[in-house]
Amino acid sequence: MQLDAEQLIDVLAEKIxxxxxxxxxxxxxxxxxxxxxxxxxxxxxxxxxxxxVTLHRDDFAHRGLHPQKQSTALDFSVDGSxxxxxxxxxESGRTVRAALNELFDFGRPKRVRLAVLIxxxxxxxxxxxxxxxxxxxxxxxxxxxxxRADGHLxxxxxxx
Amino acid sequence: xxxxxxxxxxDKKLRHLLTIDGLPxxxxxxxxxxxxxxxxxxxxxxxxxxxxxxxxxxxxFFENSTRTxxxxxxxxxxxxxxxxxxxxxxxxxxxxxxxxxxxxxxxxMDADMFVVRHAQSxxxxxxxKHTNLVRPGVAVVNAGDGRHAHPTQGLLDMYTxxxxxxxxxxxxxxxxxxxxxxxxxxSGIHALTTLGCPDxxxxxxKTLIPTECERMGVSVHHxxxxxxxxxxxxxxxxxxxxxxEGPLLPSAQEFxxxxxxxxxxxxxxxxxxxxxxxxxxxxxxxxxSRIADGAQAVILPQVTFGxxxxxxxxxxxxxxxxx
Numbered sequence: 001m002q003l004d005a006e007q008l009i010d011v012l013a014e015k016i017x018x019x020x021x022x023x024x025x026x027x028x029x030x031x032x033x034x035x036x037x038x039x040x041x042x043x044x045x046x047x048x049x050x051x052x053v054t055l056h057r058d059d060f061a062h063r064g065l066h067p068q069k070q071s072t073a074l075d076f077s078v079d080g081s082x083x084x085x086x087x088x089x090x091e092s093g094r095t096v097r098a099a100l101n102e103l104f105d106f107g108r109p110k111r112v113r114l115a116v117l118i119x120x121x122x123x124x125x126x127x128x129x130x131x132x133x134x135x136x137x138x139x140x141x142x143x144x145x146x147x148r149a150d151g152h153l154x155x156x157x158x159x160x
Numbered sequence: 161x162x163x164x165x166x167x168x169x170x171d172k173k174l175r176h177l178l179t180i181d182g183l184p185x186x187x188x189x190x191x192x193x194x195x196x197x198x199x200x201x202x203x204x205x206x207x208x209x210x211x212x213x214x215x216x217x218x219x220x221f222f223e224n225s226t227r228t229x230x231x232x233x234x235x236x237x238x239x240x241x242x243x244x245x246x247x248x249x250x251x252x253x254x255x256x257x258x259x260x261x262x263x264x265x266x267x268x269m270d271a272d273m274f275v276v277r278h279a280q281s282x283x284x285x286x287x288x289k290h291t292n293l294v295r296p297g298v299a300v301v302n303a304g305d306g307r308h309a310h311p312t313q314g315l316l317d318m319y320t321x322x323x324x325x326x327x328x329x330x331x332x333x334x335x336x337x338x339x340x341x342x343x344x345x346x347s348g349i350h351a352l353t354t355l356g357c358p359d360x361x362x363x364x365x366k367t368l369i370p371t372e373c374e375r376m377g378v379s380v381h382h383x384x385x386x387x388x389x390x391x392x393x394x395x396x397x398x399x400x401x402x403x404x405e406g407p408l409l410p411s412a413q414e415f416x417x418x419x420x421x422x423x424x425x426x427x428x429x430x431x432x433x434x435x436x437x438x439x440x441x442x443x444x445x446x447x448x449s450r451i452a453d454g455a456q457a458v459i460l461p462q463v464t465f466g467x468x469x470x471x472x473x474x475x476x477x478x479x480x481x482x483x
Contacts, residue, residue, distance in 0.1 A: 054197065055209040064479025065211070067190060071197040078205075105206040 003134075005088070005146060005153035008117045009035060012133035013042035016084070016115060023082050024048035028099045029070050031088035031146035034153060035117060039086055048083065049074040056098035078107030088146040088155075090116040093127035118155065120144055166288045175480060176288040176300040177473050179309040180350040188354060192319050194472035199465065201238055211475045212241035215272040219245045220262075221303070222278040227439055228303050228313075231463065232275045235470035239478075241273075263287055264294070273299045273478060281306030299477035301470075307343055312473055313438055314347025316466040318355060320458055321393055323465065324434050328352065332359040334381075334388045334429075337397035337419060337446055340368045344438045345397055353377050363387030364419060367409065384419050388429045396421055396437045396446050412445045422448045426456065434458045 016039075026048045027036025033050035040047035052070045057063075085099060096114060103109065115131035120138045138144060143160040146153060167176040167183075174187050201207055217236040221229050229245065236243045248262070266274070274291075276284040284302040291298040304310040325331055333352055339345045339362050352360045353376070360378040362369055373380050381387030388394055399415060409415055421435065435447075435457045443449045451457060 052197070055201075055211060060211050060475075060479055065194065065475050067193070069193050069196065071200055073200075101210075105204050105209075107205055 001157040003118075003155035003157075005035070005117060005155050006038075008133040008155075009038050009042065009153070012115055012117060012131060013039060015133065016043060016131050019043055019045055019084070020082055023084050024076050025084045025086060026051060026074065026103070028053065028085065028087040028095060029072075032086045034146070034148060035088055036086040038153075039084075039115070043084075045084070046076070048076045048081075051085075051099045051102050053095055053098035053102055056101040058094060058098065072102055072106075074103075074106055078103060078109055081107075081109045083109045083112045085112055085114050087114070087116050088118065089144050090114070090119045090127075090129050090132070091122045093123050093125035096127050097125055117146075118144060166285065166292055169480070173480070174476055175292075176284075176302075176477060177311050178284050178288055178300065178302045180311045180314045180347045180354070181309065183311075183350075183354065185354050185356075188315070188318065188351060191315055191469065191472050191476065192322060194476060195315075195319055195465070195468040198238075198468040198471040201471070202464065202467065208238055208240055210240045212236065212239035212272075212478055215241045215478060216270060217241045217243050217273045217275060217474070218266055218271045219243060219303075220248055220266075220274055220276045220278075221246070222248045222276070222280075222283070223304070225277055225304065227463065228277065231466045232301075232303060232312075232470050235467050235474060236273075236275075238467070239471055239475055241474075259283065259286065260290055263290060267291070267295050267298060271298060273301065273474065275301045275303050276305070277303040278305050281308035297480070299474075301473060301477060304343055307341055308346070310343040310347050310438075312466070312470050313344050314351045315473070316462060316469040317344075317348050317395065317436060317438070318351045319465045319469050320436060320462050321434075323461070324458060325392055328355045328357040331357050331393065332361070332391040333357055333393040333395065334361045334363050334391045335378075335395045335397065336363040336384065336387065336421065338368045338399050339364050339373065339397065340370050341400040342397045345395075348395060349373075349376050349378055359391075361387055361391070365409070365415070384425055385428050388425065388433075391429045392433055394421060394426065394429055394433055394435050396435065398438065398440065399442055399445050412442075416445055420444070420446055420448060421451050423451060423454075426451055432456075436462060439463070 023045045025036045025040040027033035027050045029050045029052040052072045054066050114129040116129045117133045119132045119135045141160045143158045145156050167178040169175050233243050288300040335345050362378050363381045437459045
């Protein structure tokens with residue numbers, strides 16, 4: 001099954017509505033970074049870069065280091081900033097926890113809000129998104145993958 | 161002595177780093193890619209990541225080295241590990257304890273990783289084989305053993321070359337000086353040939369170039385000007401006075417005249433050639449001062465990259481070779 005992520009980005013932008021001028025949009029690598037780019041344009045707000053969570057993952061002890069060439073790149077001063085953190089899917093909340101730790105290694109933001117395209121339930125931490133384009137409770141053995149083909153973003157639901 | 165390769169797991173992942181010799185290209189590239197992520201950690205407000213939180217890293221330096229020990233210590237601390245520096249020369253070994261007994265005692269103290277520097281080639285291998293047997297999961301990183309290998313130096317040299325030259329294809333690299341006593345040279349040659357560098361040259365006096373060099377796939381030069389002609393990278397080595405046995409060299413002055421890197425000789429290399437040195441430098445013996453401080457020298461960036469490369473190696477072996 002497929003879902004058009006581009007439409008969901010429109011929905012998300014609408015739900016977010018008006019934002020303060022200083023709002024900086026930051027994506028979580030990799031899916032969140034693609035969405036953050038589009039969302040920043042829709043909202044007319046600055047794109048602050050992207051966060052890679054590899055160094056703060058909590059499964060290092062049993063899975064080791066994840067291979068990832070991408071590292072965090074933030075081109076604004078995090079101290080006192082108003083961050084809109086963006087990811088494609090919210091499930092356990094562990095990625096968001098890691099992303100917040102990574103963000104705080106760069107400074108102390110004034111406020112951080114979370115926007116996701118799909119909330120698929122399955123939370124393992126007390127983390128919620130302020131803005132959700134779609135709620136889609138899925139079975140734990142289903143995977144929801146964001147893919148980019150010809151510049152178009154799509155979700156695919158696959159067996160895990 | 162080195163017939164088995166205890167540094168890889170059964171499914172060819174890195175569980176110790178002992179030597180670059182025989183290391184698959186994919187593992188070397190993965191270490192360099194991982195190091196790239198760690199380079200930026202040094203620029204953050206919080207220069208620490210939590211990957212090795214709660215792990216104990218023991219620095220076992222049976223031989224002195226300020227720079228290597230310090231950069232390993234900084235790397236481990238930036239990964240949030242607890243670092244214990246043991247001044248082995250002044251402790252148990254001096255009282256007659258065997259190497260394996262020392263290791264067993266440290267394992268009993270719940271060591272997670274050993275960073276080993278030893279004057280004896282093969283000492284880190286011995287320790288790795290032992291930990292594989294008695295406590296698998298305890299990782300060993302070779303920080304230089306005898307004349308054999310200094311893999312993290314070789315890897316940081318590769319990181320430096322890749323940083324400035326982007327790729328190893330079409331590169332000409334000259335390694336100059338005391339090749340015979342240099343584990344840095346040996347590690348560098350293995351890494352360069354594995355990464356696909358087509359033209360590796362060793363340059364030095366006949367007495368300081370081992371006969372095995374040609375079998376390692378490099379060309380040998382005894383005339384420095386010809387040896388560095390048109391090359392992209394000049395890797396200078398330190399003249400290892402403390403390792404010299406017998407009269408291999410007439411004098412330091414004579415060495416400088418023939419194999420010291422001067423502006424005049426460097427003019428033979430490409431105009432954008434970079435100059436590297438593993439340190440500590442003997443100014444006026446291997447390298448002219450104004451070259452060491454000049455625009456082509458990348459000697460201090462090598463030190464900075466060394467921290468990131470050691471972070472990468474430690475986090476990969478601590479994670480059981482995954483990545």
